[in-house]
Amino acid sequence: MHLTVRVEGTRLGHTAIFQCPIGFKVNGNANLTCQASGKWSSSVPSCDPVRCPSLVTPGALDEPHVKVMEHNCSYGGRAVFSCAWGYQLVGPPGVECELDGNWSGPVPKCLPIQCSPPVIPVNGHLIQSESAGMDGGRYAVGSLVQFACRGAHVLEGEPSIICTETGYWSHPPPFCKPRCPYLGEPENGAVVPSKFAYEPGDELQVICNPGFESRLEARPKCLADGRWSMPLPQCTIYSEI
Known part of the structure; x- marks a missing residue:
């Protein structure tokens, strides 16, 4: 029963004081008085375990994204929380059931990440x-x-x-x-190097097929804005130079 009592005496007006151990609370009148009828003022109380309000019953939590991972409503027990996917806890991850039957703090919130x-x-x-x-x-x-x-x-x-x-x-x-775009192959020639795209600073060399030659010695250069410095030189037959 866990109940302890300290009796002052059994004469008229004497008192009996009942106590419960830690983790239990007195259910009833803890102080009884000896009355003129020869009876105590009320019946002997009992000891009930301290329990905090349940956090897993429907409607107990106002936070829809909070999940209760551990739940012990007894004195000294803990409730541990986590959040649904995509949310993070704001506040302590757990609370403890205290001697007065209340949790040590509020339930944390879950805010979107x-x-x-x-x-x-x-x-x-x-x-x-x-x-x-x-x-x-x-x-x-x-x-x-x-x-x-x-x-x-x-x-x-x-x-x-x-x-x-x-x-x-x-x-x-x-x-x-x-990047500068690929200009294609000149007729009767080839471009070196041949790439899908060119970085600023890259130069093109036109190599003509046998019997053909380029009119220009200058080489197209890829500029910082993605444009070529000049058109692609063409290969012409020797007789046309």
Whole structure:
């Protein structure tokens, strides 16, 4: 029963004081008095275990994204919380049931994890797709952003990034680097080097087939803005030079 009593005496007016051990509370009147009838003023109380309000009953939590991972309502017991995917705890991850039958603190909140807007590359722009939602310019977990470049520029880096549960993007944003396009092969000749795109500073050399020669000795050079410094030289037959 866990109940202890300290009796002053059994004469009229004497008292009996009942106590419960830690973790239990007195259920009934803890102080009894000996009355003129020869009886105590009330029946002997009992000891009930201290219990805090349940946090797992329907409607007990106001936070829809909070999950209770551990739940012990007894004195000294703990309730441990986590958040649904895409959310993070704000506040202590757990509370303890105290002697007064109340939890040691409020239930924490679960706020959405968000990523800051990614840096838009110079000479580039964003293509929104498969977005899991935006809030005030910030992106929710799972949002996917794709990048594209303008004009004579090509992407260097990841073309698409995803907002992760860490609150950071899966990859740094790419760069848009200027590139000069492939000019094709001259008639009766070839271009060296032959590439899909050229970086600023690259030069083209036109090599003509036997019996043909280029009128120009200058070489086209890829400029910083993605344009060639001159048109591609052509190969002409010796007799036409």
